[in-house]
Every structure is written in structure tokens, then in C-alpha cells.
Amino acid sequence: MHEHQRDYVLRTVEERGIRLVRLWFTDVLGNLKSFAISPAEMENALNDGMSFDGSSIDGFSRVQESDVLAIPDANTFEVLPWADAKGAEARVFCDIAKLDGTPFDGDPRQVLRRNLSAARDKGYSFYIAPDIEYFYFAPPDGTNKPVLLDQGGFFDLTSTDIASSLRKETIRTLETMSIPVEYSFHEDAPSQHEIDLRHTDALTMADSVMTFRFVVKEIAALHDVHATFMPKPLETIQGSGMHLHLSLFEGENNAFHSADDPYNLSPTAKGFMAGLLHHAAEITAVTNQTINSYKRLVPGFEAPVHISWARNNRSGLIRVPIPKRGSDSATRIEYRSPDPACNPYLAFSVILAAGMRGIEQGYELPAEADANLFEMNDAALEKMGIQQLPQSLSEALRVMENSSLVADALGDHIFEWFLRNKRAEWRSYKTHISEYELGRYLKSI
């Protein structure tokens, strides 16, 4: 490690009177995990990593080797903006390594590092800007029913006021935690909000998404509100997506931009899009990893259903936003299927792998589909060669398990664990008798 970097962290811990340093990492399902160490242990942690028993972490366990090392990435060290009377705390993201110091295969952050290194070897850095949607609900009352803030009725302020002040406080906190916000707004759905982050390299962004989900929930909880990233909490209202604006840079230059092309898209951009479209079905289990994810990907709610692209068609899987004139660096594509319940490290990994495959193998980009695909029947879609995204987690897993691209991108350890874990989730869901079935069949059959 950079010596100054270590000194910086240690001096800051000392000067700012940091009481606890939280070591953050992520399990395979994308849950934030954390353990705290005292300032006295920080030097040790920076030099040698902190060992812990990984067998309690989802996706880490392996019978023979349950002890792993958390190695702080000093670059991500930050004082947390919420200090209490007892003093300030700091957090740092960690890479997980085996005891011999080599990357641990079960660590999603290491998986993303590996995929980014492969792209960097080809001269590319991968940039992402997500638009993250989520809902604010009244605190859970034990019934698991989402209660809109408007229906809560126990706030002094109107629900709009409280939600927008929550959002403002969230944005302020994000900015002090090195996560600049591009836009934010109240979505069409009641209680739904969207915050768009400014683009960064994919590793920083995956860390930022983890921090983002934590901050949104934390600040909501401070005000007795429940924030959720569940993809589709309300049947009749559009779900929460995490549209990803993607670009590749070569040095200072946007490799997706071409001044000569009518769409301003370079051959690199088109290859990337072709790769994403070609492998879209295979990576969907990773970008949309819950059973509930597939209830968002249905017609009629501005969520993509078909594997297609267009400039201005929000029913497509990839949209090509038109950047402001003269800002070449803003040329990008928007991948619209992912939802905020995904593991960002793994989702960014498979997206990059699919796009890079398209560039490397010179995939041809299919024609733009600018018609409203929701209004077309299957025969017409088939004639255009347009297929659908997987319709359920089960279908997505079936496509994924035959994908060598996803297996390579995730590595065998995570690939196998993920399939096993998600199949178990599907099995437990399959036995569930829903209210829909009872209402529809109990009396009539």
C-alpha cells in the first residue's frame, strides 16, 4: 500500500478522534456486511488485514477455508457524517483475501476488480451513472403490507414535505460522503423517489451504490420512515429500477462517441450494445436477482420486457440518450432492466463482460426498434427477431446456467453458489399459495 495513504488514514483516525472504524464488505447477494474495529487495531488492519470467519457470510463459506482476511482499501476511508456524542466513526471498504493474501473467489468486489482489469488491459475504463428508484413507506407494522406515507396519517408535515426533506437530507449526506448527485426527483408513483448519481469508474460506483442504499435507509429510519429498494412493492404502481448509464473511456476520450455517426455512436459503442443485447438473457438473473424483480419487468410500466434498443423508446432494454451538443464525454447508453436489489459488483461485472465480448468478437448491432413493442404481437416481434427477457427468476437461472460468459465473469465459486442459492429461493417460492390463487380458484373450482 501507498505509504502516504496509510499515514493519511492513521493520522485522520487520531486527529478526528475516531472511536470506531467500520470495515465494510459485501456478500454474494449484495448485502452490506460490517464489523467494527477499534482505532488501535487500524494500523494492523492496514498492514496485514483483519482475519475473520467467513462461514457466516452468504456465499463465502467453503468447508476447508472458512477464515478469510478483510483488507481495507484505504482509498475508500471516510469519516461518517453522523457523529454522536461519544465521537465520530469512520468506514472503509475492504477487499476479501485468502489467508495467503490472494483474492478470495467469493468476494464480489474482487470479481469486479478482475473484470475491470481485463477491460483495462484492452485500454478501457468502465464508467457508470445509475438512476436509483426507491419507495418511502410508513414503518412496517408487522403485517408486511406496504403503507404509503400519504396513508400513514400520523405525520405532522404533509407526506410530500417529509419525503422531500428526507430526500434533501439524503443528498446532503451523500455529497459529504463523496457521492455527487446529478438530479433527484419525486417519481410518478406516490412515495416513489429517484436519485441519479454522477458517473464514476465502476468500482467506485459499486461502492457508492452500497453506501447509497445504506444512507437512504438510515436517514429514513431516523425519521421513522421505511425506505425500500424492493423492485415491485405495489402491484398497480411502477416498480423501482436502477437504470445504468454506461460508457467506456480510453484515457480522457469517450470511446463510445463518434462525431461521424448519425447517432454519435462509435463502433466500440455498437459492439458493446450488441454484446449486451446478445447476452442480456444470460445476465438477467444477476441484474434482477429476486423473485419480485420479474414482477417489475412487465408491459405497461415503462420497464423493459423485450431485448431491443432505440434512441427514444423507453420500452426498449437499451436506450441511447441524446447528449447535449458539444459534450462528447456524455455519450452513453442506458441499460434499463437492472433493479436496485441487485449486487452492484456482480451486476456491473456481467454487464461489462457482455459488452466487452461484443466488442472483441465484433458482434453486429441489430436494427433499432423504435415502435412501441408492447403493442405488437408475438408473430410481429419474431419477424423482427426480438426476444423477451426471462419472465421469472427460474427462467433466468436456466439461461444463466448454460452461460460460459457469466461463469467466466463471476468465477466458478460465485457462479455455482449463486445458482444453488437462487434455485433454493425459487423452490421455496414455488410452494407458496398466493392470495391471487385463493381468490381465483378456491370458490370457482
Next chain:
Amino acid sequence: MTSDRLTQMLAVFPSPAPVDLARTLDLAGFRWKAVASADEAAKCAPAEGWSGAIIMCDEDPEGGWSLCRSMRKRDVPVERILVLVNGSQLQDLDLRDELYDDFCLAPFHPRELEARLRHLFWFEIKGNRESLVEYSGLVLNVETYQASFGGHALDLTFMEYELLKFLAQNPGKVFSRETLLSRVWGYEYFGGARTVDVHIRRLRAKLGEEHANLIQTVRSVGYRFGQSKWSAGKN
């Protein structure tokens, strides 16, 4: 205030200074005043004295050399005098070694002149470097790695701190993204050159809206911390 170039005040002859010379000095972040004569140089000298002088002898050799002479004859002689002469005046340098410290051929190449000046002032910049870097409310303590603005602690990541420190130590100077990446990051990083923009945006956010313009974007070049005299003059 640190030693840095902020406290320097260079005398420049002739007055007004030629445009290309003024621009080179501004872009390099030097502070300077044009003087027309030895008298004027004496009259408008800063309290702590001139830190150096850049004297163009190509148009008015007599005026130039006499200014050199008067600067060396003061009670506290002006150190670090750079003269500019054209190719046919090279013999003028003979036997005048005591009057100048370095010279540059006119017309000069901006990069060469800047490199010579930086070398000339290297000792001063290096030797006096203190542990505090200050610039209009911003204070960076390079020993404790702490930063504050207007008396409030700034929470920065390591790279944000390093970038801000580098910029604040070189106020008024324009840096390209590539330069910042190699000087501040100096090692492989996933973000590539674009990462500079990401960190600038974060720093601006942390400095707060009203101070975000402390770091200015210089179109199609890069970034500059603080005001350059050049743009201040135009405003």
C-alpha cells in the same frame, strides 16, 4: 501563508509586459508587476522586496541592463534575475555575469521559460515549505493530513486530499487532467484520466456551492485552483 509562489512578487521589464510573457507567467502561477524603469521598480517594490526579476533586454538593451544593475546595487540586492536576449545579443552576456542568474533566448518558448523560472525559484519553493497550505479560508496541514475550510473540518478521502493539496500548493496554475493524474495519483487506477473530473466534482461539492468556483475548469485544458491574474484582469 506558505512560501509558495503566492508570496513571490516578480518585477517584469518592460512595462507593459509583452502579451506572451504575461500569459506564460500567469499560466505558470507567478505573481508579477511590470515596471518601466529602475525608479519605478524602487517605488512599487513590495514591502518584503522583489523575489526576483525577469528583464527583457532584446528591445531596449540599455534600459534592461541598467535595471539589472540597479537591482543588484540595492541594500538587499534582488536575487534571481533572468534576462531575455535575442540571438544577436548573446555577446552582451559577456562580462555581465554578476548582473543575472539565468538567461533565455528571445523569442522564448513558453515551456522553456517556465522551466527555467521554476528551477530558479526551486530552492525558495522547496526550502520554505511549511506544514500549512492556506488559500482564502482553506487550510491544509500537510503534517496531520487535516483540511479545513472557514474553520470547519473538511472530510476528504485520501485522493481528494492529495488533489486539493496539489492544487492549493500551485494556485493560479492550469493543469491538464493527464498531468494531475500522473502528479497526484501516480499509480494505476481503474478510473483513467476521467477520474480527475470525478474527484474535482466531489471536492467542489465538499467545498460547498459558494466556494465551488475555487477550482475552475479551463475549457479544453484542465483545471486551475484560485484566480489567475490573467482572468482577473479581464473580468
